[in-house]
Amino acid sequence: MKIAYSPCPNDTFVFHALAHGLVPGAPKLDVTFADIDITNNLAASGSCDFDVLKISFAALPWVLDDYALIPCGGALGRGCGPLVLTNGESSGPAALSGKRVAVPSERSTAYLLFRLWAAQQVPGGVGEIIVMPFHEIMPAVRDGHVDAGLVIHEARFTYTDYGLTMLADLGSWWESDTGLPIPLGAIVARRSLDRSAIAGWIQASVEYAWKHPDASHHYVMEHAQEMNPEVAKAHIALYVNDFTGSLGGSGYAAVTSLLERAAAEGLVPAIDPEKLLP
Template identity: 75%
Template sequence: MNIAFSPCPNDTFVFHAWVHGLIPGAPELNVTYADIDITNTLATKRNGPEVMKISYAALPWVLSEYALLPCGGALGRGCGPLVLTKGRSADNSDPSLISGKTVAVPSERSTAYLLFRLWAAKNVPGGVGQIVVMPFHEIMPAVRDGLVDAGLVIHEARFTYPTYGLTMLTDLGNWWEADTGLPIPLGAIIAKRSLPLDDLARWTRASVEYAWANPDASRDYVMAHAQELSHDVAKQHIDLYVNSYTTNLGESGYAAVFSLLDRASEEGLVPQIDLAALKP
């Protein structure tokens, strides 16, 4: 079975057991490690992988072919994307600092970018200027080097951005949680609708539970794909993004996804969908 997910620590931690044949009855996996911008695009292709990790924001474009699995993804609290700028000003949290400015983002169909657009529409006077898409690990160096005015970052950048001399303009996760009271829906696991979805969910959940029960088993695999992160940062990353929502979206998880896509549809940012179709 073909699967695509990112090389980030949370994904490799979640799927380690399945990838290494440790889940009884689960099929062998052929893994493609790819940045979220790539998987969001792969999901729209006719011959895309059977299972993959994409942004929740990309779901409206793929639901005719793929179903959302209720586990394996990334939702949570205190784990949202950040908007970063270089240096300091009199008010580092003033949204007008990026009015008309160039902002780097990890994907135009990422949840991070969707949250950013919803936030900017309400908070950035006159709106931002040019949007530049680049791999997320290139964004902080680009802000540091003055290639862009601001950057939208995800994942372990939450822990490492001060080392680049950058300042947080806003935490979009905090904004979302304050505005909705819901967790932040970031990454979804989807599967072709022609597959045995209940089995896929069971195998995915078993892989997560194995990872929790054997936290050292995946260490070498995680670090081999961690893009030069330290073990401590990789562990922080896993602890933040692998949580109870990873084993079961639950009512609040589905409510978060419904709210995000419904708001985005009302703003004309994503196609309108039948939100009930997200839930099995």
């Protein structure tokens, strides 16, 4: 089974058992590690040959004809949203008017949340949007190549190491505005496959990870881009939670709300909510 997911600790933690043949009955995996911007565009390309991918929930409107949402293995939660960072004293959202902002993907949930937030909070809108791999964003903000950066993942724990300031926590904004968790990363599988079986294998891999939290340590750190082990541990604790085991009602409500709000603003194509269901 060909699968693509990121080298981030939450993904390697979740998929460790499945990738290492520890899930009974599951097929051997052919794993490709790829940045979320790459998988978002691959899934929407119409010529993607991966069976399963980790993509942004925000990319779903472009892929739902070919791929179905798997109700486990993804990243949702509370207190784990993207951050808007600047280099210097924070002076409020208005400071972003007409400025250059680095983002991790134009089809990422982070960027979609940013656009919904900016429409409310930034008079006249931001200026140029620059897409770059997420691990390059904080150095770019620090070095003045961009005025602000939209960051995800472990940047929540490390941005102060770069001397940066948090201008906004988009997760807090989303939660206070909707009361719902933040939908970040989705697992999708080709509609022609046995999606129930795939969901079962992924859920078994998640459960193995929870029962044997140290088993994946080498796999996680091997791909964690020189991340501090404590940061990797905190990353996993934040992003691998009950919603990873099962989206549940509030998880589906969060995804539906995000995509319906974005469609109403003309930011994504409208979807049939029934296509989100297993």
